Amino acid sequence: MLRRALNWLADRAGVDSIRSFLAHKTVPIHSATIWYYFGGITLFLFVIQVLTGMLLLLYYRPTPNEAFETVQFIITRVQFGWLVRSVHSWSGNLMVLSAMIHMFSVFFLRSYRQPRELIWLSGMVLLFLTLMFGFSGYLLPWNTLAFFATKVGTDMAGLVPVAGSFLRRFLRGGDEVTGATLTRFFGFHVAVLPGLTTLLLLFHLALVQKWGMSSRQRSGEPVSTMPFFPNFVLRELIAWYGALGVLGTLAALFPWELGTKADPFASAPAGIRPEWYFLAVFYTLKLIPSKVLFMDGEVVGIVVFGLAAAGWMLIPFWDRQPEEAEQHRLLTGVGAFVIAYLVVFSVLGYWR
Amino acid sequence: MKLRWMAPIFVMALGLPAQTAKNSCVECHAALEGDLARPAELFANDIHGKNGFSCVACHGGDPSSDDPEVAMSRGRGFLGKIDRRSVPARCARCHSDANLIHRFKPQQRVDQLAQYQTSVHGQRLAAGDVKVANCIDCHSVHDIREVSDPLSPVYPLRLPETCARCHADAAHMQGYRIPTDQFEKYRKSVHWEALAQRGDLSAPNCATCHGNHGAAPPGVASVAMVCGSCHVVFENLFVKSPHKKAFDNMGLAGCVVCHSNHDVEKPTLALVGVQPGAVCLNCHAKGDKGYEAAMQMRSRLEQLAASLGRSDDILKMAESSGMEVSEARLGLGTANESLVKAEVDLHSFDPAMVDGAVAKGLEVAQSSYRAGQKALEERDYRRKGLALSLVTIVVTMAGLWLAVRELDNRRKKSS
Structure with missing residues (x-):
């Protein structure tokens, strides 16, 4: 009876075709295979984010009078609430880190080249959405640091030429960071961004399935492969377990601080700075003189960053070489420079 | 009194029109050198000048004439340098006139001269001692500024130094038989710290205790x-x-x-009690009632302070481990307030009253301590849970790795 039921289910769900697909799918093996796992780790952390986020939603209320108190309630009164909140915050940060490593590994392995241009582009948009997740989520506990960092962040958005003023008002829901901003950021964080990210993630994964992983093999050379299931999946599982271990250790040993409740009428405390992944941009904007030629220095900075990001995003269209060709030294240099710049300026932004 | 009704006309004649009219005093003195040029330089910042008064309001004379003989003639009311004994009365011609002064500052007092006359300064001046301070010694001359102007010598932050110009000058104070170390001592006080270091303009300066125009010990x-x-x-x-x-x-x-x-x-617990350095011992000796009370109050205050310290330490430890103890921290703040209350109650010199505040503080401090202990227990529980989870994760990873190796070997053999 049970066997018949299972057979019926397998027939209707098309398990045979899935089994056949898994039996034939292979993954290339080469010296840089390890970098493949960061895409999977990013996906794993996204799933953790969704699960812990749903648990937090059971208690969290997005109003200036209740946001801080409900987060405080979660971490002090709810059973394992501290762990859920801490895992949510740490996994958000680790997800940004993992997505960045994934992006640079794709860059240095030349995996963005044709025919994978759309995988790169969708990945870049996913990274941008991940940063937006961080930015919108940072405000939700409504604590002092988050409140003033959001002020700084939305001010930076206001520097965008032409649309800046509209963008700042759109993000804040008014002229200042208020309860309207909190409601808006909550909406972005739990509805708009997850929806967009899920759709784009499916698109990204579908394209990866269509074009497969880049093999790095020169043309004519045989491509070494391993079965996707179970060989690659088990390896990926080891990586996920490793990520879980790191995440659990960070969450338990360094529970994410709540700080003090935001007071919109208080003056900004000294040393306000955004989350670490915006530090390099923040510090660079601080270094630019107030006037560059006839333009505001910060506006010039934002324009330059915008152009640089657009240039980076369009790399598959600059580098039109075939997949097998070696990477141009100039591009390797640019990648190394971008990493060095991000690391050095983030460290300087943190310490100064 | 008969001339009181003429005051506005008098002022119009002396000062106000000078804002637009010719002022040969400034024109000539600005062209001179040294001390004679100084009044003209300083007067640009003077509150009187800014309100339309000119030199003639104090010194008399005729500023419409370019001829020094005419401008500074006695016939035109020229007084020259005002004699020190006449300064207070000269200033009071306007500053004691409510009708005039309230046109410029409706809240301004007009009893400065009356107060000055009651002060040691005023009384000695009246007795012929011209070394004592009069209006211009404190408020400056020719560049007199409002008290609220930070550059004024009587601005709260600058007042102690202004008083000290005379009172800390041993040569100047010779013969008055009063100490000259007040300013030096004041600069060690909590009042100076509040005023100069914290910038609290309401903190006491010399005038707060001694009065200003009616200065007296x-x-x-x-x-x-x-x-x-x-x-x-x-x-x-x-x-x-x-x-x-x-x-x-x-x-x-x-x-x-x-x-x-x-x-x-800043008062500390060291002031109270029967140990060396305690002020109680200046009057009380072993065996008397005050001695016992001092000992008892000191002991209870110390007990609360120690309990607060212990609670603070354990909460700090919990906070540095990332534990959320803000409620306990809030409670500890209340217990700290009890210590402050007990220190205030100390001025009743009644051990029972001090004990009341101490008992309340101890109760809250102990409750905060227990919260700190609980937080540290929770931290240890979390760490044990983490260790167990990590062992499980590592074992699972090792098992998976063995499975992967087995699969790879099988694949190699089959290929």
């Missing part, structure tokens, strides 16, 4: 009242305490007996 009987004008609660407790009567009988001034006057330092 407070007598023994009025010291508690001087201090009590700010420290109201302390004064109320003190006047009801057994010390009040005892001090009165002994001819001792109140607060300054224990806290000193100019060099009032």
Whole structure:
């Protein structure tokens, strides 16, 4: 009876075709295979984010009078609430880190080249959405640091030429960071961004399935492969377990601080700075003189960053070489420079 | 009094029109050198000049004439340099005239001269001592600024130094038989710290206790009242305490007996009790009732302070481990307030009253301590849970790795 039921289910769900697909799918093996796992780790952390986020939603209320108190309630009164909140915050940060490593590994392995241009582009948009997740989520506990960092962040958005003023008002829901901003950021964080990210993630994964992983093999050379299931999946599982271990250790040993409740009428405390992944941009904007030629220095900075990001995003269209060709030294240099710049300026932004 | 109604006309003639009219005093003095040029330079910043008054308002003369003989002729009312003894009266011609002064500052007092005449400065000046301070010694001359102007010598932050110009000058004060170390002592006090370091303009300076225009040293009987004008609660407790009567009988001034006057330092527990350095020992000896009370109060205050310290330490430890103890921290703040209350109640010199506040504080401090202990227990529980989870994760990873190797070997063999 049970066997018949299972057979019926397998027939209707098309398990045979899935089994056949898994039996034939292979993954290339080469010296840089390890970098493949960061895409999977990013996906794993996204799933953790969704699960812990749903648990937090059971208690969290997005109003200036209740946001801080409900987060405080979660971490002090709810059973394992501290762990859920801490895992949510740490996994958000680790997800940004993992997505960045994934992006640079794709860059240095030349995996963005044709025919994978759309995988790169969708990945870049996913990274941008991940940063937006961080930015919108940072405000939700409504604590002092988050409140003033959001002020700084939305001010930076206001520097965008032409649309800046509209963008700042759109993000804040008014002229200042208020309860309207909190409601808006909550909406972005739990509805708009997850929806967009899920759709784009499916698109990204579908394209990866269509074009497969880049093999790095020169043309004519045989491509070494391993079965996707179970060989690659088990390896990926080891990586996920490793990520879980790191995440659990960070969450338990360094529970994410709540700080003090935001007071919109208080003056900004000294040393306000955004989350670490915006530090390099923040510090660079601080270094630019107030006037560059006839333009505001910060506006010039934002324009330059915008152009640089657009240039980076369009790399598959600059580098039109075939997949097998070696990477141009100039591009390797640019990648190394971008990493060095991000690391050095983030460290300087943190310490100064 | 008969001429009072003429005051506005008088002022119009002397000062106000000068804003637009010719002023040969400034024109000539600006062209001179040295001390004679200085008044013309300084007058640009003078509050009187800014309100339309000119030199002639104090010095007389005729500023419409370019001829020095005419402009500075006695016939035109020229007075020259004002004699020091005449300065207060000269200033008071306007500053004691409510009708005139209130046209410029409706809230301004007009009793400065009356007060000055009651002060030691005023009385000595009247007796012919021209070394004592008059209006211009404190407010400056020719560049007189509003008291609220930070550059004014009587701006709260600058006033102590202004008084010290004379009072800390041993040569100047020779013959007056008063100390000259007040300013030096004041700069060690909590009042100076509040004023100069924290920038609290309401903190006491010389004038707060001694008065400004009516400057006089407070007598023994009025010291508690001087201090009590700010420290109201302390004064109320003190006047009801057994010390009040005892001090009165002994001819001792109140607060300054224990806290000193100019060099009032931040009071600590070391002041209270029967150990060396405690001020109680200045009057009390072993065996008397006050000695026992001092010992008892000190012991209870120390007990609360130690309990607060212990609770603070454990909460800090919990916070540095990332534990959320803000509620306990809030409670500890309340317990700290109890310590402050007990220290205030100390001025009743009644051990039972001090004990009441101490008992409340101890209860809250102990509750905060227990919260800290609980947080550390929770931290240890989390760490044990983490260790167990990590062992499980590592074992699972190792198992998966073995499975992967097995699969790879099988694949190699089959290929």
